[in-house]
Amino acid sequence: MSIVRVIRAGLLTTVQDLGRPGFRQFGVPTGGAMDRFSHELANRLVGNLPTAATLEMTLSGDELEFLSPTLIAITGGEFSPITTNLEQLSVPQNKPVHVSAGTRIRFQTAQRGCRCYLAVAGGFSVPEIMGSRSTLLSSKLGGLRGRALKTGDELPVGDFNTAEPDVAFVNERAAISFPAWFVRPLALPAGDVVTLRVLPGQHSSMMSAESQLRFRDESFLITSQSDRMGYRLAAAPLILENTSDMLSEGTAMGTVQLPPDGRPILLMADSAPTGGYRRIAHVISADLPLAAQARPGQFLRFVETTMEEARTLFQKQRADLDHAITMSGLMPGVRISERMTEPKGSAP
């Protein structure tokens, strides 16, 4: 079995996949990658199924050593990864990269975006709990012993990549080798204000008329009290006209809740499946990856869209992921030795 060793742990790196949606009825958050697009893109670039586990690094990455030759892909936030053992080569993102045995890669501080994803062919094969390898920090379960990576940890990689790599771009003698093409990544937040498209929440009309306008027109600061569970947003408090108690009801990743203090919370991957606060908006699925790449200190703006557009945008994103399969020539689940040597498409 192949191993990836943590030479120096980053700020908050966890093993993630697509989570455990079927366990919401038991009070278990879905969890999984915050930016599912980049998670899936990384997997597709190395021939994995979307359900394979990747590493999610936050704001400042780890230094890792690959003990065996490994096919990897890095997507999402720009963490300027470089090799550290012999010469400092920068490791490109958004394409498959072949890494020879003993290569060390250091992921640095995020230049843009908040989270980067590292996929390895075969996936990180930590044990499955409730059908998923995702780390759920609040319950200390899943992933590597239910916690973030620490220096000295060793991550097992699935058997999948033991087959001899056999692609045109691979140079066994180089520390890293990669093709010239790359796939179109997620457009990362640029500037201080990140615009997210939303659908109205069931209780948005319970806000005062003035607050409804402000929710549409103002920008909301992502405070430092923001994590995988949710982003606490700051602005002048929004006023609820109906302050009666509400029984807990279902929520979703992307739900914007308004607690009595008037400061909205954007629920993210590890949020509880139910909540007792008013729901004033829902970020559309296609914009959740962008939300996951926004960081504390940036501002969110919410712009209303329609159900139809939400679905069209989501399907467009799926098409981009399918394109990545065509480019890599790696059909998910096909052994490395059986795949095509030349990409079929051209770089976008």
Next chain:
Amino acid sequence: MMPSIRPLGDSAVIIHWSNADDAEISRSVRQLTHVLNACGTSDFAARFTAVVPAFTSITVHFCLSRMSFQEAARLIEQALSRTEALPAGAPAIIEIPVCFDELFAPDLADVAGRHQLEWDDVIRRFCDAEFSVRMIGFSPGFPYLSGLPTELATPRRSSPRLKVPRGSVAIGGTQAGIYSQETPGGWNVIGRTPLSLFRAELTRPCLLTAGDQVRFVPISVDEFHRWQDEQ
């Protein structure tokens, strides 16, 4: 009574009965949840990614690349017309051992004081009551219980604790609950159970399910530790 069906974002639907937490609505919630989850008798289970029952609502999550809100709503209307009975038999009554020693009951004095009752009176009234599990939520395996005697109803603490120990039995307003893992929490803690309410390694990870009837049985500190050792 027909519930309303509304979108919850672009990939979930919320089915909502009314704002009243009563036994009849709870039954409707369980009935539809049963139909939506019954893999053998319907293909609904295969079409949705999650079915989340709550007090007076069910939230159904679907995969946006497979269906639209309209399609999901149509499937739910079909499910509502189904009348598959809930599994026969009276709901199970599950006994939960609870140690009310002050070691585990930081708010018992407050609750007793507020209602001008002796500690023992609070414990006796609490253990005489039969509770029903309305929903599982908040954290993995946390049961929301209705059936708290009205004279024990106590508002949530004005400032929540950062850490409520796992197993804490607590009163929040007119409801009771059991903290299934250590979390922050604002309910009034009056005892602790040695039972595990949630075990991730099991196919059905929760001790309790919506619809179960629950009774609390007082135990001593010694018995608490013996229970804990046995688990």
